[in-house]
Amino acid sequence: MTVHPLRLVVLTRNLDSGRFGTAVTRWFARAVERADEFKLDLIDLSVVPPVELPRRIADADAVVIVTAEYNHAYPGDVKTAIDAVRRPWYAKPVGFVVYGGRSGGLRAAEQLRLVFGELHAVTIRDSLGFREEDFDDGEPTDPTTAHAAAAMLRQLAWWARSLRDARANTPYPE
Numbered sequence: 440m441t442v443h444p445l446r447l448v449v450l451t452r453n454l455d456s457g458r459f460g461t462a463v464t465r466w467f468a469r470a471v472e473r474a475d476e477f478k479l480d481l482i483d484l485s486v487v488p489p490v491e492l493p494r495r496i497a498d499a500d501a502v503v504i505v506t507a508e509y510n511h512a513y514p515g516d517v518k519t520a521i522d523a524v525r526r527p528w529y530a531k532p533v534g535f536v537v538y539g540g541r542s543g544g545l546r547a548a549e550q551l552r553l554v555f556g557e558l559h560a561v562t563i564r565d566s567l568g569f570r571e572e573d574f575d576d577g578e579p580t581d582p583t584t585a586h587a588a589a590a591m592l593r594q595l596a597w598w599a600r601s602l603r604d605a606r607a608n609t610p611y612p613e
Contacts, residue, residue, distance in 0.1 A: 442520050445599045447477040449498040450547050452506060453485040454517060459538060462568055462577045470588040471503075476596040484516055497527035501599035502536070508547035509540040521554060528558040530611040532598035535566040535593055543568030559611065561598055565591045571574045 449471060451464045460613045464481075471479045482495060496502060496541055508515050521528070533555050537544025552562045567588060605611075 443477040445476050445500040445596055445603070446480060446498060447595070447599070448480045448495060448502045448603070449516075450480055450482045450502060450504050450520065451484065454483045454515060455485075459571050459574070460505065462509055462574055463536060463538050466574075466577060466579065467503070467505060467567070467588065470585065471592065473565060474589070474592045474596070476599075477501075477592070479605060484520050488531050489520065492520055493524045493527050496524045496531070499531070500603045501532045503534040503536055504551060505536045506538075506551075508542060508544040508549055511546045512550050513537075513547040518552075518554070521558070522545055523561050525558070528560045530559060530561070531600050532561045532563060532595055532602055534563040534595050536569075537566060538569040538571075538572070540570070543558065543570045543573065561602065563591060563594050563598065565594060 447467055449464065452460060454464060465538065466482055468479060471477050478496060480499065482492070487495075506515065506567065507515050535548040535551060537548045539547070545566070548566045551571050555562050566588070567584070569579070579585070
């Protein structure tokens with residue numbers, strides 16, 4: 440039996456060089472590429488036209504949102520992108536890699552969990568959160584971070600396979 444790789448969308452806001460979010464996103468993308476289970480589809484919201492989002496999310500088996508925390512929440516352009524998709528989120532696993540402030544972005548992740556619950560998505564319990572001082576030269580300074588990322592990706596893969604099979608066997612009820 441051939442096992443096809445899971446399609447993982449990593450959705451981020453902006454990959455301009457010199458930004459902390461770019462370092463976090465590129466590091467996480469490398470972690471995804473090391474995971475044999477996934478085929479990466481990186482979406483930069485500053486470049487990808489909004490009209491493409493529903494199709495790319497529908498084609499994905501799972502999604503990871505990489506975003507900053509601003510004012511104890513997540514940015515408006517992330518909310519706009521999420522709302523532009525709607526139905527393709529149903530029964531889709533979603534993980535979070537967040538950054539910023541004292542909380543390392545975790546307040547943004549907690550608010551996103553509420554939004555994705557309303558969209559019938561399944562959020563992964565474990566997330567990754569970073570402050571700027573947690574990175575040096577594009578890499579996390581804590582040696583356990585790679586293990587945490589791998590664990591989150593394993594959980595995401597389990598949910599992605601389970602929900603992909605469930606959606607294929609029984610359409611999600613509306």
